[in-house]
Amino acid sequence: MSVTTPNAPTTAAEQFAMRRQSPVQRIQHLLHSHPAISPLLVLIVAFIVFTIVNPRFAQPATISIILQQTAVIAALAIGQTLIILTAGIDLAVGATCILSMLFMANLAAHNGVPGPLALLLGIALGTLCGFLNGILVTRLKLPPFIVTLGTLSIYTAVALLYSGGQSVGRADLPAILNVMSTRFRVGPFNFTLGVVFVALMAVVVAFVLSQTAWGRHVYAVGDDIEAARLVGIRVDRVLLSVYTVAGLIYGITAWVLIGRAGTASPNAIVDANLETITAVVIGGTSLFGGRGGIIGTILGALIVYSFNIGLSLAGVDAQLRVLAIGVLIIVAVSIDQWIRKVKA
Amino acid sequence: MTNTPLTSDLSPEEQGTVGLGNPPVLADPTETVLSARNLIKTFGRVVGLDGVNVDLFPGEVLSVIGDNGAGKSTLIKALTGALIPDSGQVFLDGREVNFKTPQDARSAGIETVYQTLAVAPALDIAANMFLGRERRRSGPLGSVLRMLDMKGMKEDAGKSMANLGIATVQNMSQAVETLSGGQRQAVAVARAATFATKFVVLDEPTAALGVKETGQVLNLIQQIKAKGLPVILISHNMPNVFEVSDRIHIARLGGCAGIITPKSHTPTEAVAIMTGATTLQKG
Numbered sequence: 340m341s342v343t344t345p346n347a348p349t350t351a352a353e354q355f356a357m358r359r360q361s362p363v364q365r366i367q368h369l370l371h372s373h374p375a376i377s378p379l380l381v382l383i384v385a386f387i388v389f390t391i392v393n394p395r396f397a398q399p400a401t402i403s404i405i406l407q408q409t410a411v412i413a414a415l416a417i418g419q420t421l422i423i424l425t426a427g428i429d430l431a432v433g434a435t436c437i438l439s440m441l442f443m444a445n446l447a448a449h450n451g452v453p454g455p456l457a458l459l460l461g462i463a464l465g466t467l468c469g470f471l472n473g474i475l476v477t478r479l480k481l482p483p484f485i486v487t488l489g490t491l492s493i494y495t496a497v498a499l500l501y502s503g504g505q506s507v508g509r510a511d512l513p514a515i516l517n518v519m520s521t522r523f524r525v526g527p528f529n530f531t532l533g534v535v536f537v538a539l540m541a542v543v544v545a546f547v548l549s550q551t552a553w554g555r556h557v558y559a560v561g562d563d564i565e566a567a568r569l570v571g572i573r574v575d576r577v578l579l580s581v582y583t584v585a586g587l588i589y590g591i592t593a594w595v596l597i598g599r600a601g602t603a604s605p606n607a608i609v610d611a612n613l614e615t616i617t618a619v620v621i622g623g624t625s626l627f628g629g630r631g632g633i634i635g636t637i638l639g640a641l642i643v644y645s646f647n648i649g650l651s652l653a654g655v656d657a658q659l660r661v662l663a664i665g666v667l668i669i670v671a672v673s674i675d676q677w678i679r680k681v682k683a
Numbered sequence: 684m685t686n687t688p689l690t691s692d693l694s695p696e697e698q699g700t701v702g703l704g705n706p707p708v709l710a711d712p713t714e715t716v717l718s719a720r721n722l723i724k725t726f727g728r729v730v731g732l733d734g735v736n737v738d739l740f741p742g743e744v745l746s747v748i749g750d751n752g753a754g755k756s757t758l759i760k761a762l763t764g765a766l767i768p769d770s771g772q773v774f775l776d777g778r779e780v781n782f783k784t785p786q787d788a789r790s791a792g793i794e795t796v797y798q799t800l801a802v803a804p805a806l807d808i809a810a811n812m813f814l815g816r817e818r819r820r821s822g823p824l825g826s827v828l829r830m831l832d833m834k835g836m837k838e839d840a841g842k843s844m845a846n847l848g849i850a851t852v853q854n855m856s857q858a859v860e861t862l863s864g865g866q867r868q869a870v871a872v873a874r875a876a877t878f879a880t881k882f883v884v885l886d887e888p889t890a891a892l893g894v895k896e897t898g899q900v901l902n903l904i905q906q907i908k909a910k911g912l913p914v915i916l917i918s919h920n921m922p923n924v925f926e927v928s929d930r931i932h933i934a935r936l937g938g939c940a941g942i943i944t945p946k947s948h949t950p951t952e953a954v955a956i957m958t959g960a961t962t963l964q965k966g
């Protein structure tokens with residue numbers, strides 16, 4: 340690891356560089372190369388502690404509920420992860436999802452559009468929203484924070500204007516829009532189709548990120564955008580594709596959300612922005628870009644909802660649960676900062 | 684190298700042209716790897732390149748030195764597609780080329796290493812070596828699933844590094860940010876040397892490095908030369924330039940103040956020519 344020409348005598352500094360690593364340094368190195376380890380440990384420890392405090396936590400019924408609750412935010416957080424990996428941020432994640440959802444629901448319920456077509460059009464609208472964010476980021480060179488702060492308001496307003504602020508009830512929805520609520524049992528566990536679908540989506544995106552050239556370019560752009568440009572990566576194309584794919588994911592999540600909520604309501608997932616960012620950050624993805632991944636994000640989302648349910652089963656006050664999540668976020672970002680200081 | 688026009692061979696009449704530009708003896712572009720003729724580039728009223736000629740011969744290290752604003756970077760950018768000259772011709776292996784983007788130059792076999800340590804720190808060495816030109820796996824895993832050939836790329840990255848004598852870095856899965864500045868630059872240089880088929884351009888490759896790390900990069904330059912690949916080195920650092928160069932192109936005021944060799948002139952003289960304190964004298 341240290342830089343020595345063979346035969347050259349080692350200097351004191353080099354001998355110092357070759358000293359054995361302390362255990363703390365080894366942990367730092369391990370976390371550096373596998374950022375999903377820390378959220379995994381947190382989840383395991385939380386699971387054990389919550390189970391000791393209240394054995395009901397480990398029951399299949401509780402775990403099934405945690406999974407079902409986590410699904411929507413985890414799905415949105417997959418898109419958020421892609422954007423944060425490029426050192427961006429998406430504040431319009433919830434607004435995009437709600438706009439897609441209200442669009443597909445209203446098309447089917449009030450405009451006589453066949454269910455499958457309404458679904459596709461709704462997903463297409465989400466994709467378009469992401470594409471527009473991407474255009475603003477890459478063409479107008481605006482910071483992603485500002486772009487999505489703007490489109491957060493725009494998409495929310497459009498969604499409310501279009502729907503008249505009205506929910507679409509279960510009775511008015513075609514079967515296909517509600518299919519994600521389909522329940523089935525695997526042993527003692529109670530799954531919905533939505534949970535399985537989100538898990539599948541996570542696997543696909545994780546695969547693409549880790550195994551394809553596009554995935555590498557996403558990391559490279561977030562890591563050092565100038566270096567990526569200099570090696571010939573078409574940076575703007577990568578960014579535009581990331582925002583568009585994120586929009587697609589939000590559009591698809593709208594389908595899962597209808598299944599979860601049973602209705603298409605403009606008041607669903609109001610806190611999605613912050614919750615997805617929380618899941619991403621707790622999952623070990625760096626807000627500065629280029630580091631992290633989908634597995635961490637899914638673990639991060641599971642941690643948030645496990646804490647909610649675990650603390651509530653432990654009889655902890657609701658406000659203290661919010662406090663606990665806040666502490667987790669700060670600890671996660673501190674760990675990220677520490678890991679970034681890793682040395683050879 | 685072969686038929687290198689040394690300025691020490693100049694007749695007194697030819698010396699008259701030296702102050703403002705054209706090197707007196709121009710090679711036939713069919714004998715060079717790269718030849719540029721009468722490159723002109725202006726930025727509004729500022730003259731970046733004032734009719735510059737360059738020749739790069741097979742297997743040589745040509746350094747381009749010059750004061751700030753002398754036109755070094757403009758020249759290099761014009762040769763590598765980062766800038767399009769207003770007029771003039773560029774010949775690669777005797778055939779005229781018109782690079783519109785750095786990608787054009789890259790696909791023609793010209794690789795550039797920048798002083799800014801153009802590597803992605805969080806990616807590992809193998810990923811950086813192949814960044815922007817990743818190789819897919821063979822069969823449906825690559826064509827349908829678009830999977831990368833991680834193992835093959837890792838092996839080849841290791842071979843490239845070993846070929847250049849970079850034995851100190853053994854683990855290709857090591858993140859580049861865990862390397863020293865010199866090792867990072869070594870990765871960038873190895874990348875360039877691996878993929879270049881015509882020549883390698885090193886733009887101030889040691890500007891961000893310490894003395895020892897600079898030595899490693901100079902060593903790499905010799906290794907690339909030994910592989911038969913010509914190198915254009917842009918540098919401020921006279922000792923470095925004189926250590927590795929076969930010929931030295933002195934840029935001055937958008938033109939060329941002359942071409943010298945480490946044998947024909949001393950670093951002090953080179954600086955004097957560079958700054959205009961003297962014009963080129965017979966060596």
